[in-house]
Amino acid sequence: MKLSNTLLFRGLQDKKIDSILSCLNAEKHSYKKGEIILTEGSITENIGIVLSGKAMISCSDIWGNNSILSDIPSGSVFGEVYACIPGQPMLVTVSAVENTSILFMNVCRVLTTCTNACPFHIKLVRNLLTVCAHKSFQLSQRIQHTSSKSIRGRLMSYFSECAKQFGSNSFLIPYNRQQLADYLNVDRSTMCNELSKMQKDGVIEYNKNKFLLKT
Amino acid sequence: MKLSNTLLFRGLQDKKIDSILSCLNAEKHSYKKGEIILTEGSITENIGIVLSGKAMISCSDIWGNNSILSDIPSGSVFGEVYACIPGQPMLVTVSAVENTSILFMNVCRVLTTCTNACPFHIKLVRNLLTVCAHKSFQLSQRIQHTSSKSIRGRLMSYFSECAKQFGSNSFLIPYNRQQLADYLNVDRSTMCNELSKMQKDGVIEYNKNKFLLKT
DNA sequence: TAAAATCTGTTGTTACAACAACAAAAAGGA
DNA sequence: TCCTTTTTGTTGTTGTAACAACAGATTTTA
Numbered sequence A, B: 001m002k003l004s005n006t007l008l009f010r011g012l013q014d015k016k017i018d019s020i021l022s023c024l025n026a027e028k029h030s031y032k033k034g035e036i037i038l039t040e041g042s043i044t045e046n047i048g049i050v051l052s053g054k055a056m057i058s059c060s061d062i063w064g065n066n067s068i069l070s071d072i073p074s075g076s077v078f079g080e081v082y083a084c085i086p087g088q089p090m091l092v093t094v095s096a097v098e099n100t101s102i103l104f105m106n107v108c109r110v111l112t113t114c115t116n117a118c119p120f121h122i123k124l125v126r127n128l129l130t131v132c133a134h135k136s137f138q139l140s141q142r143i144q145h146t147s148s149k150s151i152r153g154r155l156m157s158y159f160s161e162c163a164k165q166f167g168s169n170s171f172l173i174p175y176n177r178q179q180l181a182d183y184l185n186v187d188r189s190t191m192c193n194e195l196s197k198m199q200k201d202g203v204i205e206y207n208k209n210k211f212l213l214k215t
Numbered sequence C: 001t002a003a004a005a006t007c008t009g010t011t012g013t014t015a016c017a018a019c020a021a022c023a024a025a026a027a028g029g030a
Numbered sequence D: 001t002c003c004t005t006t007t008t009g010t011t012g013t014t015g016t017a018a019c020a021a022c023a024g025a026t027t028t029t030a
Helices: A014-023 A080-084 A119-145 A151-166 A177-184 A188-200 B014-023 B080-084 B119-145 B151-166 B177-184 B188-200
Strands: A027-031 A036-038 A046-052 A055-060 A066-072 A093-096 A100-106 A170-172 A204-207 A210-213 B027-031 B036-038 B046-052 B055-060 B066-072 B093-096 B100-106 B170-172 B204-207 B210-213
Touching (some): A014 A119, A066 A177, A066 B119, A080 B119, A119 A151, A119 A177, A119 B055, A119 B080, A151 A188, A151 A210, A177 A188, A188 A204, B014 B119, B066 B119, B066 B177, B080 B119, B151 B177, B151 B188, B177 B188, B188 B204
Antiparallel strands (some): A027 A100, A046 A100, A055 A066, A170 A210, A204 A210, B027 B100, B055 B066, B055 B093, B170 B210, B204 B210
């Protein structure tokens, strides 16, 4: 993953990025599939950016129900919310969906006023704002997808968005069945059942992670 | 509502705020209880700040189910996500819960790079980042509160947060019953029923909007 | 202060989603 | 290749939440 291609570093040249990285004490870490990257309840002032692999943000209640808030593909950022609200313990857990390498950065310097107003820092703050807005937007979407009472309604809401984003009625989803169920906050087996029905009803077709939304 | 007391203008002096307002073409508008302020599907590059009254963010699906994402008390900001993602149509509707006056500001200037890097603009961008992070955090919380399968679980999750925020087991909630149900994504009557049961069970006590969480 | 409108609480019925338990298929390792 | 593990799909049962319909309480306003 090239950093200059990410939302966070968009518009910054490689040289500048390097100097920013050292300024922010960037550190690389690796995680195996399933490992926890940031734990619920912990406090962090670092943001992370996924260099390779994939992570996800989730939370679970006292009964062990697991909810996925969003996936974090390569190039995406996490922890920015908590970095921007110093001292706020995390409500969520970030974990590696596959073997993943992460670049952590301490963004305090960029956020506190004491910084010398160098144009790259300012650019970075603006980018961070964009990233934060996108995250917020994603969460709104997730809330929308889980607002329907019925499983079919939730699936359709999610699939509609996928189709829109892919620009095609045929698309891949980044989740397996259990993860999709956790994202939509429903029971996996019941959801599988509903998917079959939808296929029978001619609403969708699917094969593994590839779905076709029939109009 | 004094602007210098808001998160968005924190740390800026009244004089500076005035000059920023004129720079951002700030305009005041008034809305009657129930009126829609921003409609789902529309495009805006303005952010709004509630000067007096109260608003809320909601969305509704094709069946007419209404979901409340968050309330916007006096002094709070809305629309910042869409202002930061130019061209993105709104997924949600903002409406006035009571008679409300709103100050709209066009923040494009602050966001685009062409701005002269005056320190007040930079401060404003940083504040906007904080606001955006808070909004994201609020949405995470809402997702958590609706992740339980049971109504009681959802209520307890929400009440726990309220108690924590108030710093007391006794607290006021900003929603009436219908709104609370829409926030927690459950049926109002069933929720009322559950509230009674919880009171019978000695878990909570309540009177109108005042709740007591018994440990 | 009476009437209207809104909000809250209650009950019974019904539908649908959770759950458990298992079978089949696919992926991963030895 | 076979064996193990993980993932996906199926079925039946059960519980719980949605829904409808209404009564009582509270607020609004004429």
